[in-house]
Amino acid sequence: MAPRFTTRFAPSPTGRLHLGHAYSAIKAHDAARAHDGVLLLRIEDIDQGRCRPEFEAGIMEDLAWLGLSWPQPVRRQSDHLPDYAAALEKLRGLGVVYRCFLTRREVMERAMSAPHGEGEGPDGVIYRGPDQRMSDDEEEARLARGDAFAWRLSIRYSQDLLGEEFARLYFFEQSDGSNAEQIVSARPESLGDVILARKDTPTSYHLSVVHDDALQGVTHVIRGEDLRTSTHIHVLMQRLLGLPHPAYIHHPLIAGPDGKRYAKRDGSVTLAALRAAGLSPADLRARIGLPA
Numbered sequence: 433m434a435p436r437f438t439t440r441f442a443p444s445p446t447g448r449l450h451l452g453h454a455y456s457a458i459k460a461h462d463a464a465r466a467h468d469g470v471l472l473l474r475i476e477d478i479d480q481g482r483c484r485p486e487f488e489a490g491i492m493e494d495l496a497w498l499g500l501s502w503p504q505p506v507r508r509q510s511d512h513l514p515d516y517a518a519a520l521e522k523l524r525g526l527g528v529v530y531r532c533f534l535t536r537r538e539v540m541e542r543a544m545s546a547p548h549g550e551g552e553g554p555d556g557v558i559y560r561g562p563d564q565r566m567s568d569d570e571e572e573a574r575l576a577r578g579d580a581f582a583w584r585l586s587i588r589y590s591q592d593l594l595g596e597e598f599a600r601l602y603f604f605e606q607s608d609g610s611n612a613e614q615i616v617s618a619r620p621e622s623l624g625d626v627i628l629a630r631k632d633t634p635t636s637y638h639l640s641v642v643h644d645d646a647l648q649g650v651t652h653v654i655r656g657e658d659l660r661t662s663t664h665i666h667v668l669m670q671r672l673l674g675l676p677h678p679a680y681i682h683h684p685l686i687a688g689p690d691g692k693r694y695a696k697r698d699g700s701v702t703l704a705a706l707r708a709a710g711l712s713p714a715d716l717r718a719r720i721g722l723p724a
């Protein structure tokens with residue numbers, strides 16, 4: 433029997449929800465309803481410097497107002513750091529991650545001096561990895577000095593480990609609003625060596641999202657198209673960690689009347705503000721072009 437259609441809405445509580453979030457959450461909710469499936473809510477609060485409990489409470493209030501419901505308990509990522517540390521250990525055991533001691537500025541400088549420039553990925557400037565692995569002695573010395581570092585996933589070591597299979601990784605993408613599936617070749621190298629954890633934080637978005645989607649039995653990841661490039665890395669990580677590959681639906685990002693995408697900085701368009709101004713959930717659906 434096919435597993436039950438399971439999707440999730442996974443906001444980070446770094447502010448109140450805006451119309452862009454509402455669009456994503458309603459898309460996931462409507463897809464779950466259409467497939468007699470389930471919508472999970474997951475709180476992605478790894479970045480403890482930016483996340484706040486009152487925003488988490490606000491997210492739940494806003495989603496309930498929209499008419500969404502979700503099973504309990506809600507997974508809050510900050511409650512599960514040892515899980516992610518264990519996943520990182522597994523990747524260390526495979527030899528596909530390394531400690532990178534470069535500062536943000538040094539990464540930037542390297543990218544700028546690359547022959548064609550490296551451009552920006554969803555996590556900032558793309559880093560292609562060191563020319564040579566750092567010697568054990570140097571690594572020991574830097575650790576002894578207490579230097580800060582990030583754990584990066586090495587594209588090169590992953591390629592070495594997977595051999596020809598690396599180039600054959602793929603994922604299923606469903607176009608928004610249809611069940612037609614397309615096979616997309618994964619190109620994890622397009623993002624370079626992404627950060628999976630830091631000296632004092634055992635995880636990052638990429639690691640915890642891949643871990644949790646599998647743990648929670650997510651069959652369909654529905655999220656904005658700004659995260660499509662991350663999917664290419666997630667597919668590689670699923671393969672390395674021996675996890676199933678969900679299907680992906682990357683929906684377009686909606687824009688306001690000024691043509692700009694809704695983002696957290698547009699304080700005026702939070703759901704809380706719209707609700708206070710008298711908008712109903714039905715008005716809101718109409719405003720973002722979703723059927724009642």
Ligand code: GLU
Pocket residue numbers: 442443444476641654655659
């Ligand atoms: N937590 C992410 C965000 O708020 C979304 C993660 C995802 O849907 O994969 O942007």
